[in-house]
Structures are given as structure tokens and as C-alpha cells.
Amino acid sequence: MPNTQYLDISIDCVVFGFDDEQLKVLLIEQNKLDEEHVALKALPGDLVKKGEDLDEAATRVLSELTNMQGLFLKQFGAFGHPERVRGSKDQKWLKQVRENPDAHIVTIGYYSLVRMEDYKPIAASFAHQTDWVDVYEIPELAFDHNIILEKALERLREDTQNNDISFELLPKKFTLGQLQKLHEMILDKKLDKRNFRKNVKKLDDLIPLNEKQKGVFHKPAQLYTFERGAE
Amino acid sequence: MPNTQYLDISIDCVVFGFDDEQLKVLLIEQNKLDEEHVALKALPGDLVKKGEDLDEAATRVLSELTNMQGLFLKQFGAFGHPERVRGSKDQKWLKQVRENPDAHIVTIGYYSLVRMEDYKPIAASFAHQTDWVDVYEIPELAFDHNIILEKALERLREDTQNNDISFELLPKKFTLGQLQKLHEMILDKKLDKRNFRKNVKKLDDLIPLNEKQKGVFHKPAQLYTFERGAE
Numbered sequence: 001m002p003n004t005q006y007l008d009i010s011i012d013c014v015v016f017g018f019d020d021e022q023l024k025v026l027l028i029e030q031n032k033l034d035e036e037h038v039a040l041k042a043l044p045g046d047l048v049k050k051g052e053d054l055d056e057a058a059t060r061v062l063s064e065l066t067n068m069q070g071l072f073l074k075q076f077g078a079f080g081h082p083e084r085v086r087g088s089k090d091q092k093w094l095k096q097v098r099e100n101p102d103a104h105i106v107t108i109g110y111y112s113l114v115r116m117e118d119y120k121p122i123a124a125s126f127a128h129q130t131d132w133v134d135v136y137e138i139p140e141l142a143f144d145h146n147i148i149l150e151k152a153l154e155r156l157r158e159d160t161q162n163n164d165i166s167f168e169l170l171p172k173k174f175t176l177g178q179l180q181k182l183h184e185m186i187l188d189k190k191l192d193k194r195n196f197r198k199n200v201k202k203l204d205d206l207i208p209l210n211e212k213q214k215g216v217f218h219k220p221a222q223l224y225t226f227e228r229g230a231e
Numbered sequence: 232m233p234n235t236q237y238l239d240i241s242i243d244c245v246v247f248g249f250d251d252e253q254l255k256v257l258l259i260e261q262n263k264l265d266e267e268h269v270a271l272k273a274l275p276g277d278l279v280k281k282g283e284d285l286d287e288a289a290t291r292v293l294s295e296l297t298n299m300q301g302l303f304l305k306q307f308g309a310f311g312h313p314e315r316v317r318g319s320k321d322q323k324w325l326k327q328v329r330e331n332p333d334a335h336i337v338t339i340g341y342y343s344l345v346r347m348e349d350y351k352p353i354a355a356s357f358a359h360q361t362d363w364v365d366v367y368e369i370p371e372l373a374f375d376h377n378i379i380l381e382k383a384l385e386r387l388r389e390d391t392q393n394n395d396i397s398f399e400l401l402p403k404k405f406t407l408g409q410l411q412k413l414h415e416m417i418l419d420k421k422l423d424k425r426n427f428r429k430n431v432k433k434l435d436d437l438i439p440l441n442e443k444q445k446g447v448f449h450k451p452a453q454l455y456t457f458e459r460g461a462e
Contacts, residue, residue: 007281080240108337
């Protein structure tokens with residue numbers, strides 16, 4: 001067991017963004033410390049303050065680094081390998097930004113799913129810039145963030161497959177075609193239209209609205225919404 | 232935000248046990264400190280050591296308090312409310328057993344599911360005794376352990392409903408009747424035999440064995456097993 005003097009807790013946020021075409025994830029880029037420093041991309045994350053609730057910390061950290069607010073963040077796992085922040089690629093950065101760069105840091109992962117057009121992230125604090133990066137083209141990230149991102153994607157897929165995505169994570173109104181497209185992007189595979197519709201229509205919480213799409217060139221489709229505990 | 236000087240990390244283990252009749256959970260009882268002290272029941276849990284991996288810590292903590300070893304423990308959530316260990320019912324106990332009784336402690340929850348007959352818990356360390364307690368008859372527990380237990384039960388039910396219980400949590404060989412009984416105990420409701428069989432038989436990972444039950448008075452039933460990634 002490595003001999004560390006400090007144990008700290010942090011939050012890392014995996015914000016998935018989608019449009020009609022792609023599933024992306026929000027990454028920040030570290031400030032460049034000097035000429036030799038290779039600034040890495042990372043998930044937005046920072047230490048939990050003593051006496052702060054985890055959910056509150058997640059909201060605060062994301063807001064401080066990216067100015068994104070009002071998202072629903074869902075906890076999906078804790079990551080505590082003692083070597084997770086000790087890679088040589090990360091030590092220079094940690095020495096610059098952390099009081100105890102040698103601390104053993106356990107991080108709690110939160111994920112969210114948003115329509116990219118609804119949010120405009122703006123880098124702040126120790127984030128130099130923010131980028132929406134294709135989830136299938138992720139570079140080497142800081143710390144163990146590639147592992148955390150992979151776990152978040154796994155959980156997002158499980159939640160999608162089980163129709164267990166929190167309603168807070170879904171757009172308010174949608175057509176079944178849009179919902180299928182979203183599932184396909186997340187699961188990274190084509191779904192059969194008839195089966196998909198048969199399955200989602202079984203869900204008690206899926207409510208057909210008295211409304212149709214507007215401003216489309218094809219026959220406007222029925223709009224739906226999710227409502228918790230509806231019958 | 233309460234002003235705490237220390238932030239610590241702990242593990243709490245929710246070990247569900249079943250037999251042919253009941254679903255229970257393993258609780259420890261605290262040592263009685265003096266005449267006035269009301270010793271509470273609690274989930275087996277303790278602090279993570281600096282430099283220790285979370286999964287290792289979970290295994291160690293459960294073993295130190297109950298002598299149970301070789302279980303598969305699945306992480307299901309982190310609990311970090313700053314007031315979670317500050318109830319008056321808990322302060323006397325914490326002052327006795329902890330170096331920093333005022334610390335803000337974030338705990339990581341792990342759950343397991345075992346056949347009770349396979350394990351004989353033996354209380355040790357600061358556990359005075361261990362008990363299998365009916366999940367529907369849980370008393371007031373130490374700290375926020377009632378909340379943690381409820382979350383674990385929720386996750387166990389979700390995992391059961393999605394047929395997503397880790398194979399490590401299930402008995403090696405079973406009949407479909409036993410599997411249905413287990414699902415019914417966990418979900419706390421009767422399931423339709425025909426539907427249940429139709430649904431589980433769709434699972435790629437459910438493998439019929441070339442074996443039948445032995446030593447039963449009725450017609451011996453076919454045995455099955457789960458195998459990861461089987462086709």
C-alpha cells in the first residue's frame with residue numbers, strides 16, 4: 001500500500017451531449033503551465049469541500065469550470081485506486097494546482113445527458129477551454145479519466161437499454177423517431193423501428209401529448225413526454 | 232456548510248442473505264460502551280485506509296467485522312451528506328471509536344447477495360454480535376444506514392428486474408423454480424410462472440445443465456447455471 005499522508009475526495013462530471021447526429025462528451029483542457037508542459041484534456045472535476053454534500057459539490061464543480069448550470073447529474077460510481085492520480089503525465093499539473101499533490105484521491109463520478117444546443121459551456125477557473133468531443137474519438141485524458149468516461153458510457157447504455165434513463169436527462173418533448181435516434185446513438189447500433197416502438201409504448205411513463213411536430217417538411221409526427229409514475 | 236476539519240472515506244457493506252423462505256440483511260451490533268449507551272445495529276462498515284483501493288477496503292472491512300470472506304461485493308453508491316454521522320444517537324459511539332469523531336465522512340456502499348447457509352458470520356473488532364435481520368423488519372440503525380440499506384435494496388431490485396444481477400451473486404446451480412422464488416423474495420411480489428420462464432429463457436447467459444435435482448420427493452427439475460458471455 002503506498003504511503004500517503006492525505007486522503008481527499010473529488011467529483012468528476014461526465015456530461016454527454018447529443019444533437020441529431022452525434023453523441024459527444026464535454027472535456028476541459030488544462031491551462032498550459034510552461035513550454036514543456038503537455039496540457040491534457042480532462043473531465044471537469046475538482047475536490048469536494050469539507051462539509052459539502054456530494055450532489056451540491058458536483059453542481060458547484062461543473063459550474064465553476066464550465067459555467068454550466070441547471071443540469072441533472074446522476075451519480076454512477078466511485079473510483080479510488082491509490083495510483084489513479086500518480087501518473088508522470090499528471091504530477092506536474094497536480095503540484096501546480098493542489099495543496100497536497102501526493103494525496104490519495106477518491107473521486108465520485110456523476111453523469112448527465114443534455115441537448116448540446118441547450119448549453120453553452122464557458123471555460124473558467126483552471127479550465128483553459130472546453131470542447132465537445134466525439135465519444136468514439138477520445139484522446140488520452142488526465143488521471144484515470146478514460147476509465148471513468150468508459151464506465152459512464154457503460155452506465156448510460158445500461159440505463160438506456162433498461163429504459164431507466166432519468167427523465168431529467170431527456171428532452172421534454174420528443175417524437176418516437178427522435179427517441180429511437182437517441183437510443184441508437186447511445187447504444188451505437190441500429191434498432192428495428194417496429195420492435196423499438198412496441199417496446200417503448202409498453203412503458204407506463206411514456207405519455208402521448210395532444211401535440212404534433214411543427215415546422216417540418218414531412219408529415220408531422222406525434223409528440224411524447226415522460227412523466228414519473230404515470231399510468 | 233458545517234465547519235469540519237477532517238474529511239474521511241468509509242465503506243459500508245450491505246450483505247443480503249436468502250434461504251428458501253426469506254430475504255435478510257447482515258447487521259452488526261455495536262459494543263455497549265456503558266450502562267446508558269443504547270447500542271445500535273449497523274451495517275458492517277469502517278474507514279478506508281490511506282493508499283487502499285476501495286474494492287480491497289470493502290473486502291477487508293467486511294472480513295474484520297464479520298469474518299466473512301470470498302463474497303462478491305458490488306459498489307452501488309456514495310453517500311456524503313455532511314450531517315450523516317452527526318446525529319446525537321451516534322456521537323457517543325464515534326467519540327469512543329474514532330480519532331476524528333467530527334470528521335465529514337463520505338461512505339461508499341457495496342452490496343452482496345449470498346445463500347445464508349454458505350456463510351457463518353462471526354463478530355469481531357468493534358462488532359459485538361452479528362445478526363441476519365429480515366429486510367422488512369429493520370430497526371433504527373446507526374448513522375444514515377437505514378437510507379443506505381434502502382438504496383441497496385432498490386439497486387438489488389433494479390438489477391433483478393433487469394436480469395442484471397452479477398453472476399457472482401447467484402448460486403452456482405439452480406432450478407427455474409428456485410430462481411423464480413429468489414426473484415419473488417427480492418421484488419416482494421408473486422410472479423407469473425409462465426411469463427417468468429418465458430423471460431428468463433430468453434437470456435443468452437442462462438445455460439441448462441445436463442443435470443437434474445437430487446434427493447427431492449417430487450419429479451426432479453432441470454438444473455441451470457449462468458455463464459458470462461455464453462451464446
